[in-house]
Amino acid sequence: xxxxxxxxxxxxxxxxxxxxxxxxxxxxxxxxxxxxxxxxxxxxxxxxxxxxxxxxxxxxxxxxxxxxxxxxxxxxxxxxxxxxxxxxxxxxxxxxxxxxxxxxxxxxxxxxxxxxxxxxxxxxxxxxxxxxxxxxxxxxxxxxxxxxxxxxxxxxxxxxxxxxxxxxxxxxxxxxxxxxxxxxxxxxxxxxxxxxxxxxxxxxxxxxxxxxxxxxxxxxxxxxxxxxxxxxxxxxxxxxxxxxxxxxxxxxxxxxxxxxxxxxxxxxxxxxxxxxxxxxxxxxxxxxxxxxxxxxxxxxxxxxxxxxxxxxxxxxxxxxxxxxxxxxxxxxxxxxxxxxxxxxxxxxxxxxxxxxxxxxxxxxxxxxxxxxxxxxxxxxxxxxxxxxxxxxxxxxxxxxxxxxxxxxxxxxxxxxxxxxxxxxxxxxxxxxxxxxxxxxxxxxxxxxxxxxxxxxxxxxxxxxxxxxxxxxxxxxxxxxxxxxxxxxxxxxxxxxxxxxxxxxxxxxxxxxxxxxxxxxxxxxxxxxxxxxxxxxxxxxxxxxxxxxxxxxxxxxxxxxxxxxxxxxxxxxxxxxxxxxxxxxxxxxxxxxxxxxxxxxxxxxxxxxxxxxxxxxxxxxxxxxxxxxxxxxxxxxxxxxxxxxxxxxxxxxxxxxxxxxxxxxxxxxxxxxxxxxxxxxxxxxxxxxxxxxxxxxxxxxxxxxxxxxxxxxxxxxxxxxxxxxxxxxxxxxxxxxxxxxxxxxxxxxxxxxxxxxxxxxxxxxxxxxxxxxxxxxxxx
Numbered sequence: 001x002x003x004x005x006x007x008x009x010x011x012x013x014x015x016x017x018x019x020x021x022x023x024x025x026x027x028x029x030x031x032x033x034x035x036x037x038x039x040x041x042x043x044x045x046x047x048x049x050x051x052x053x054x055x056x057x058x059x060x061x062x063x064x065x066x067x068x069x070x071x072x073x074x075x076x077x078x079x080x081x082x083x084x085x086x087x088x089x090x091x092x093x094x095x096x097x098x099x100x101x102x103x104x105x106x107x108x109x110x111x112x113x114x115x116x117x118x119x120x121x122x123x124x125x126x127x128x129x130x131x132x133x134x135x136x137x138x139x140x141x142x143x144x145x146x147x148x149x150x151x152x153x154x155x156x157x158x159x160x161x162x163x164x165x166x167x168x169x170x171x172x173x174x175x176x177x178x179x180x181x182x183x184x185x186x187x188x189x190x191x192x193x194x195x196x197x198x199x200x201x202x203x204x205x206x207x208x209x210x211x212x213x214x215x216x217x218x219x220x221x222x223x224x225x226x227x228x229x230x231x232x233x234x235x236x237x238x239x240x241x242x243x244x245x246x247x248x249x250x251x252x253x254x255x256x257x258x259x260x261x262x263x264x265x266x267x268x269x270x271x272x273x274x275x276x277x278x279x280x281x282x283x284x285x286x287x288x289x290x291x292x293x294x295x296x297x298x299x300x301x302x303x304x305x306x307x308x309x310x311x312x313x314x315x316x317x318x319x320x321x322x323x324x325x326x327x328x329x330x331x332x333x334x335x336x337x338x339x340x341x342x343x344x345x346x347x348x349x350x351x352x353x354x355x356x357x358x359x360x361x362x363x364x365x366x367x368x369x370x371x372x373x374x375x376x377x378x379x380x381x382x383x384x385x386x387x388x389x390x391x392x393x394x395x396x397x398x399x400x401x402x403x404x405x406x407x408x409x410x411x412x413x414x415x416x417x418x419x420x421x422x423x424x425x426x427x428x429x430x431x432x433x434x435x436x437x438x439x440x441x442x443x444x445x446x447x448x449x450x451x452x453x454x455x456x457x458x459x460x461x462x463x464x465x466x467x468x469x470x471x472x473x474x475x476x477x478x479x480x481x482x483x484x485x486x487x488x489x490x491x492x493x494x495x496x497x498x499x500x501x502x503x504x505x506x507x508x509x510x511x512x513x514x515x516x517x518x519x520x521x522x523x524x525x526x527x528x529x530x531x532x533x534x535x536x537x538x539x540x541x542x543x544x545x546x547x548x549x550x551x552x553x554x555x556x557x558x559x560x561x562x563x564x565x566x567x568x569x570x571x572x573x574x575x576x577x578x579x580x581x582x583x584x585x586x587x588x589x590x591x592x593x594x595x596x597x598x599x600x601x602x603x604x605x606x607x608x609x610x611x612x613x614x615x616x617x618x619x620x621x622x623x624x625x626x627x628x629x630x631x632x633x634x635x636x637x638x639x640x641x642x643x644x645x646x647x648x649x650x651x652x653x654x655x656x657x658x659x660x661x662x663x664x665x666x667x668x669x670x671x672x673x674x675x676x677x678x679x680x681x682x683x684x685x686x687x688x689x690x691x692x693x694x695x696x697x698x699x700x701x702x703x704x705x706x707x708x709x710x711x712x713x714x715x716x717x718x719x720x721x722x723x724x725x726x727x728x729x730x731x732x733x734x735x736x737x738x739x740x741x742x743x744x745x746x747x748x749x750x751x752x753x754x755x756x757x758x759x760x761x762x763x764x765x766x767x768x769x770x771x772x773x774x775x776x777x778x779x
Contacts, residue, residue, distance in 0.1 A: 001624075001648035002531050004563040006453035008541065010488065013037045013457070021046060028468045030459060034475055034485050037456040049238075050474055054214060056239040060205040064190030069142075069165045069181040070209050076140045076163075077109045084138035085113040086130075087296075088123065088145040088199065089287030091280045095225030096144035096167075096203040098299035099218050103207035106215075112136070115292045118358050123421075125150025125157075134160045141165070142206075145199025145225075147179070148172040154179050167202045169231075194235040196481070200225030201240060219244035220251055221299060227272050228280035232481025241477045245270055254307030255299045261308070262315040272477035282311075285318040288358035321359060328355055328363045332377060336367075344371060346440035346449065347397070349433035351378035351387055351426075361390030361419070368392040372451040374399060374440070380426055387429050391420040396448035397440060406435050453561055455541055457485040461492070461516040466553045469546050489518070489557065490539040497534070499526045507559065511540065519547065522559035530584040531649075533568045534759065567770060569763045572627075572653040573755055578606045585610065585651060590625040593641060595632035599655060603629055620645065627651040631750050638754075642769045650766060654755045660744055661751035663700045666707055670699065671735060674707050678717060679726045687722040706740065713738040 013036035021032040024043040040046050060066055076083055083104060087097040097113045104111040114133055116126050124146045130153060133141060140163045147154070147166035154164050154177035164179040169186075176182060183202055186195040197205070204222045207215055223244025226237050233241055248256050248270050260267040263278035286292045298310035332350045348367055355363075357379040367375040374397045378389030393399035398417040403410060409432050413422035424432065478484035492511040500506045507522035507529050520540055522528060532538070540562045547556040572581045592612045594600045600612050612629070613620045615637055626647040631654050632638050642650070666674075677693075678684055686693075690704035697703075708724055711717040714733045717724045735741055754762065 001567055002528070002538070002562060002564040004453070004541075004561045006451040006561055008453050008455055008561070008563075010455045010458065011037060014041075017041050025050075027474075028471065029463045030457070030468050031472065031475060033457050033459070037485070038482055049234075052239040052242060054239075057214070057236055058193050060209040062190075062192050063183050063185065063202075063205055064187040064192070065181040065183055066206070066209055069167075069183055069206060072140065072163055072165060072180055073104070073109075073142070073210060074107075077104075077107055080110060081140060082136065082138040083109050083111045083140045083142060084133045084136070085111060086125065086133070086141050086143045086146070087113060087115050089115050089118050089292040090145075091228035091283040091295075092199045092225040093145040094283055094287070094292055094295040095221040095228075095299065096200040097296050099200055099207055099221050099225075100142065100144055100167075100203045101296070101300065102218060103210050103215060107210060112138075113293075113296060115287070115296070117291065118287060119290075125153035127153050127156045130157045130160070130162075133157075134162055139163065143167060144203045146170070148176065148182070148184060151175055151177045153177075167199070167206055169197050169199050169202055194237075196232045196235060196237060198222075198226045198229040198231045198237070200229070201231075201237065204240070216243070217247065217253075220248045220253060220256060223248065223272075224275055224279060224283070227275040227477070227479060228284065230480050233272075233477050233479035234481045238477065238482065241272060241479070245272065245275075245477065253299075254301055254304040255311070257304065258298070258307040258311035259314070262311045272479055276479070281321075282314040282318045285321040286314060288321055289317055289324075289356070324356055325359050325362050325366070328352075328359065328377075329366050331355075332363055332367060336371075344373065345437050346373060346444050347433075347436040348373055348375040349378070349429065349436060350376070351380050351389070351429050353380040353382055355379035357388045360388075361392070361421070364390050364392040368394060372449060374402075374436070376422075376432075376436075378429060380429075382426070385426050386423055387426050388423045389421070391415065391422065393418050393420075394448070395452065396445070397443055402436060402439055402443070405439060406432055409435075453486070453541060455486045455488045458488040458490065461489065461511075461513050461518050464518065464544060464555045466546050466555060469544055469555055484543065486541060486560070487544050487557070488539065488541050491537050492518075492540070493535050493537055494532055495535075497529050497532050499529045501526065509538075509540075509559075511538070511557075518555055518557060520557040520559050522562070525559060525562075528562060531568075532564075533570055536564055536568055537566050538562055538564045567647065568649050569759075569766055570649065570651045571759050571762075572651055575653070578603075581651075581653070582606065582609075585627060586625050586649075589623050590627065591620050591623045591645075592627045592629055593620070594629045595637060596630050596657075598657060599630040602655070602657070615641065623647060625649040625651065627653060629653050630655045631747075631754055633750075634746070635750065635753065639769055642766065646770065652754070652762065656751065656755060659751060659755070661748050661756055663702070664748070665741070665744060666699070666703050668735070670697075670703065671707055671710070673697075674704070675711065675716065675726070678711075678724065681725070683720075683723040683725050685722060686724050706744065709740045710735060710738040713740055 013033050017036050018029065018032045021035060021043060022029055025046055035046050040049055085097050085100055087093040101111055101113055114129055116129055121129060141157055142165045144167050147168045148170055157164050165181045166177060166179045167183045169184065183206060185192045185197045185202060200222050204218060207218060219240055223241045226241050231237055249268050257267065259279050259282065260270065263282065265274050265278055283295045286295045294310050294313055298307060301307050331352060335350050360377040360379055364375040364377040372394060374393040376389055376391040378387040380387050391399050399420045400415050400417055403413050403420055403422065409428040410422050410424050413420060415421055492513055494509055495512045495517060496510040498508045500508045505524060505526040507525040509520040511518050511520055540557060540559050542560040543558045545556055545558060547554050575581050587609045590610050592607055592610050593615055594612055595615045597614065600614055603612060623645060624647060626645060686704055686708050691701055694701055694703045712719055714737065715729060716727060718727050
């Protein structure tokens with residue numbers, strides 16, 4: 001039995017609707033299941049979703065204030081006035097600047113951009129930077145991917161005589177800034193059909209209106225910002241990303257070519273995952289560690305040499321960011337260990353002086369992922385007395401609401417249920433920690449603290465092949481709002497088990513339903529190989545991909561989690577070197593059982609992480625795993641243990657100090673010859689001459705000793721001082737009546753049944769015991 005790492009929540013799509021979509025759209029079952037699990041249940045809706053084109057985009061003038069914004073910008077261009085684009089330091093902000101600056105340059109505008117420094121200016125509009133923009137001669141500021149929170153800052157800019165256009169997609173406060181135009185997809189006075197645009201999506205809409213055409217080449221940048229900002233990938237966003245990625249794959253833009261090269265990926269194979277895990281982090285690294293401006297320069301350059309230099313700089317910054325995160329995460333772990341030991345709290349509030357405030361959110365994410373606890377990670381600035389940080393949460397703990405209850409401690413905070421940012425006085429960190437943990441006692445039940453895994457596409461092996469998996473391109477991009485499928489394959493038999501990798505820390509399985517097979521890889525799951533036995537039934541969860549090796553393509557499952565409801569028998573028979581198997585035995589809830597006293601002595605020095613129980617002397621209870629160290633004198637003892645303890649795992653070692661199975665029993669002819677031989681001797685020194693006689697007769701070494709013992713027990717001979725002689729008797733007794741004969745016969749039978757039986761035969765024997773146990777409990 002193997003328990004899953006997370007609690008599985010399985011949603012099974014309606015099979016009737018799946019079949020209907022499959023038939024009407026002529027698509028594979030896998031595709032139909034994915035669509036139905038995402039709520040797309042009729043063919044018309046599915047056709048529209050799968051085959052988006054330019055008609056999927058809405059008229060930019062449906063956005064509130066678009067006409068005013070276009071008029072202001074065109075007037076500024078005609079009047080040769082300087083225009084400043086004020087952006088954000090993340091990938092969405094950087095691509096927003098790049099899109100709008102490109103459009104304005106095409107119109108001949110005198111335009112420059114400004115990005116606040118995360119550490120100096122913070123997020124959003126800043127009066128000092130607006131003052132600098134004014135001093136550089138700008139008369140118009142256009143914000144991208146920020147602005148709706150800058151009520152005071154916009155008012156300040158207006159006092160300087162500048163016009164302000166806001167383009168943003170973030171949640172506004174109770175009061176909107178008094179800007180000359182506000183373009184926001186969810187403006188209360190607007191009626192735009194799609195409210196989930198990223199900042200770059202809004203900037204693109206403004207670019208479309210200004211250029212009076214669709215600048216489709218800019219969708220490459222729109223795709224990057226949209227994916228990186230984790231907005232829902234449906235509606236216009238889906239078209240932006242799908243079309244943008246198609247263009248990125250063949251793009252001549254130096255930035256795309258350089259970024260894919262430093263990321264170590266193939267441009268023609270780019271996907272939304274390439275953006276999310278390779279390109280996005282490199283762009284974000286610049287703003288996390290300092291100035292994000294080089295990222296804009298990278299997207300704007302037409303020079304491949306400059307693009308390569310800037311991309312390499314982004315790559316270097318990303319490596320620096322990764323090292324920084326790794327160090328901070330390790331330090332956070334050490335703080336947790338020192339503060340809590342093994343009794344971890346419901347909510348982490350971890351703080352340290354000198355931590356980089358630009359990456360605390362990543363560290364918080366790591367802690368939440370590992371411990372499945374809401375986490376706040378704070379950087380302490382002792383000089384200013386301020387702690388700045390980020391929070392990540394879990395389902396059931398609404399971080400924004402919980403922080404709102406502590407608003408008196410938090411001069412600045414914002415966010416949503418799953419993530420937030422904040423700053424507070426260093427002296428208030430302890431109180432915030434205490435308050436959040438106290439609040440969690442009512443909101444976080446023990447069940448909510450168990451990590452969940454939502455599974456939405458159960459499959460069978462026969463539904464999977466290379467052609468089907470390659471055709472999943474039709475459904476891409478996956479992301480927020482159209483999440484990547486989590487596939488489930490149920491009740492498959494393990495055909496083969498291997499540990500792979502230089503450190504043997506990865507797992508490779510071959511799984512079968514009896515007819516079809518599929519390979520499965522579990523990175524970092526090599527330890528599970530020690531928990532699996534041949535033919536055990538497992539269910540596996542993960543992602544499907546096409547694995548290509550030496551020109552051959554095969555479907556492959558990347559394992560995220562695995563479970564088995566079956567008990568398991570681990571075959572350790574014949575493995576004499578204890579170092580080869582002891583490390584595979586669980587250290588918790590395990591009993592090492594010996595039936596012979598000498599076995600306890602044999603193993604007591606090597607088994608240090610467990611207790612050896614001698615059957616009949618020591619009481620055993622409440623265990624999940626049993627290791628049978630040796631063979632009992634009778635199978636009923638073994639049966640009693642299995643029935644009473646009903647273990648989840650049985651490890652069969654069955655060590656025998658001296659095996660007799662292959663020695664066998666002497667034949668009746670051998671017994672007869674030896675008895676006749678003894679009758680001819682007055683006394684026979686069987687102790688000193690028994691082996692020589694056995695060798696002479698080509699018998700087993702102990703044959704003479706064994707037959708002598710049988711004759712003695714039956715009263716046929718007497719033994720004095722190591723010499724044996726025949727006793728005259730008229731009675732007849734069968735050889736099988738001798739205790740030594742019975743014991744040898746029994747030992748051979750036990751060895752045959754337990755030590756030398758094929759694995760599946762032994763497994764079936766234990767199965768019958770467990771079935772009897774279950775049936776007995778049911779009665």
